[in-house]
Amino acid sequence: MVLRLNLQHRLIVKAFDDKLILAPVNLKPGDRVLESGAGSGIWVLEFWKEHSQKNIPLVIECIDISRDQFPSQVPSDIHFSLRSILDVPPEWSNNFTFVHQRLLVAALPRPLWHEALAQIFRVLKPGGWVEFVESHAKVRKFVVGPNSKKLSLISDRMFEEKNFVGDTEVYLPPVMREMGFVDVRCEGKDVPISQTIDDGLDRVQIWYDLWKGFKGSILAGGGYGIVSSEEEYESLLLGCKDEWNNSTEAYTTYWTIIARKPEIP
Numbered sequence: 001m002v003l004r005l006n007l008q009h010r011l012i013v014k015a016f017d018d019k020l021i022l023a024p025v026n027l028k029p030g031d032r033v034l035e036s037g038a039g040s041g042i043w044v045l046e047f048w049k050e051h052s053q054k055n056i057p058l059v060i061e062c063i064d065i066s067r068d069q070f071p072s073q074v075p076s077d078i079h080f081s082l083r084s085i086l087d088v089p090p091e092w093s094n095n096f097t098f099v100h101q102r103l104l105v106a107a108l109p110r111p112l113w114h115e116a117l118a119q120i121f122r123v124l125k126p127g128g129w130v131e132f133v134e135s136h137a138k139v140r141k142f143v144v145g146p147n148s149k150k151l152s153l154i155s156d157r158m159f160e161e162k163n164f165v166g167d168t169e170v171y172l173p174p175v176m177r178e179m180g181f182v183d184v185r186c187e188g189k190d191v192p193i194s195q196t197i198d199d200g201l202d203r204v205q206i207w208y209d210l211w212k213g214f215k216g217s218i219l220a221g222g223g224y225g226i227v228s229s230e231e232e233y234e235s236l237l238l239g240c241k242d243e244w245n246n247s248t249e250a251y252t253t254y255w256t257i258i259a260r261k262p263e264i265p
Ligand SMILES: C[S@@+](CC[C@H](N)C(=O)[O-])C[C@H]1O[C@@H](n2cnc3c(N)ncnc32)[C@H](O)[C@@H]1O
Pocket: 005, 006, 009, 036, 037, 038, 039, 040, 042, 043, 063, 064, 065, 066, 069, 083, 084, 085, 086, 101, 102, 103, 104, 107, 108
């Protein structure tokens, strides 16, 4: 899991021109940053290091509802804690200059996005920025054959049943504006799944492993009328792997959504 998250991190950062963030936030020494759903901490460690090298030491709070992926050793200015973005403490209000949250699309059903946004708005300092990075899950550009078509049906049904937001770039901006965020902007990048780029990142394998990670949820959902056992799901995934390896047309899309809390909310 940690390895997959770290490879996916490389892919996403590369897709966005090697930038760790797109928000035009001007961080100063001592500024506080909140990383929601920190996972393995790969993003936060690189972000902190990039700023330390520019003599901008940051204090970063990393929260996650699971400790499983937390790194074992971190600089003393980075604090990891077991906490949900839906439950941030009152003393964090108006406290952070920047909030970052990536790849929680399959963790936050629609109503919880509203709750998470309200919490983030509360903890941001006036003038502070939030940045979300999410995988698009509505128009499936990874469908290049019968197996990947079936996988897309499973995914559509799972997203519908769990009330996940497949198109955060469409859904979130109006909600955010209504909540008081300003300067809401989105930028999307199509990332090829097939091995068209020789950079050592096995994109097909990363994508395959991601879907393997959904196996438990998909089987718990009864295979969504498409597969009826673990073996069938695994064989479907191997079929997808073949299709992706043999096509240059398979893509996935990542979206970055940025917004600012106004100076006078
Ligand atoms: C797909 S991982 C992404 C990890 C990391 N953001 C990255 O991009 O590498 C999603 C993470 O969000 C965490 N998560 C899920 N629901 C959460 C919540 N309500 N609050 C905070 N973290 C949450 C999960 O435990 C998991 O570590």
